[in-house]
Amino acid sequence: MLRLRFGMNEIISTLMFNYIGILFLQFLVYGAWKDPTSFGFPMTPIFPEAAIIGPISPATLGRVHWGLAVCAGVAVLLAVFLKRTRLGFELLAGGENPRAARYARMPYNLLVLLVMSLCGALAGFAGCIETSATVNRLQPSIMVGYGYTAIVVAWLSRLRIGSIACFAFLLAGLRVGVEHLQLDLQVPAAFGGILEGMILLSVLAGQFFDRYRFTLRGRS
Numbered sequence: 122m123l124r125l126r127f128g129m130n131e132i133i134s135t136l137m138f139n140y141i142g143i144l145f146l147q148f149l150v151y152g153a154w155k156d157p158t159s160f161g162f163p164m165t166p167i168f169p170e171a172a173i174i175g176p177i178s179p180a181t182l183g184r185v186h187w188g189l190a191v192c193a194g195v196a197v198l199l200a201v202f203l204k205r206t207r208l209g210f211e212l213l214a215g216g217e218n219p220r221a222a223r224y225a226r227m228p229y230n231l232l233v234l235l236v237m238s239l240c241g242a243l244a245g246f247a248g249c250i251e252t253s254a255t256v257n258r259l260q261p262s263i264m265v266g267y268g269y270t271a272i273v274v275a276w277l278s279r280l281r282i283g284s285i286a287c288f289a290f291l292l293a294g295l296r297v298g299v300e301h302l303q304l305d306l307q308v309p310a311a312f313g314g315i316l317e318g319m320i321l322l323s324v325l326a327g328q329f330f331d332r333y334r335f336t337l338r339g340r341s
Contacts, residue, residue: 124237125230131237132272143264150260164260174254188250193286195243200282212236216280244268266314270296273321292317 123129150163158166176186203209215222215232222229252263270292278284299313 122234125233135268139268143261146259146264147261154259156258162260165258167258168253172253173257174250186254188254191250192247195246196282196286203282269314270317273317276321277324 123134124131147163150165154165156162156164156166174186174188176184177190178185203213211222211227212232212235214225215227215229216236219229222232248263251267252259256263271289274285274288274292277288295316296313299308299310299316302308302312303310
């Protein structure tokens with residue numbers, strides 16, 4: 122609604138609303154949802170067994186869980202939806218060129234609300250999977266900045282679902298590798314963010330030179 126009414130950039134508004142979400146989470150884990158047996162630490166009780174996503178195989182020791190299969194299935198469904206349905210075509214067309222979508226009499230405002238709601242729901246669903254499968258409870262330590270990594274993934278993939286899956290896997294490996302480097306070689310925790318920022322800046326610079334070209338013009 123902020124985008125449609127005031128033309129506000131959705132990335133900026135989402136980043137600002139993150140602080141509201143963080144404070145609301147802290148309000149819950151420090152207050153009504155706090156585990157009385159947590160010795161004062163801000164966390165909820167352990168989820169019921171039916172609400173915990175288990176590992177795919179006991180041999181994975183809980184590191185690879187069924188949430189990965191669910192995310193892969195959702196990615197396939199989204200790819201089919203965008204490529205094979207009329208609504209998916211309208212979403213792609215509206216994202217590529219809003220003026221052309223309005224000229225073709227597509228319901229652009231409704232499409233924006235739909236895609237924002239759908240993406241917000243999927244982000245929340247991913248957060249539920251991460252919380253259920255890894256820590257089995259709600260606590261502030263789950264906020265590790267995956268959203269900022271997702272911005273880098275979106276830029277690298279240029280919003281293509283197949284590329285999103287590939288770059289998300291690679292950057293996830295980068296984050297895990299940096300954690301091991303931090304433990305083994307005492308590398309600063311910010312090293313992963315620095316690498317992600319350098320990758321994003323390199324891609325943006327490449328897009329700039331792909332669109333513009335420097336030419337030397339002599340005096341006439």
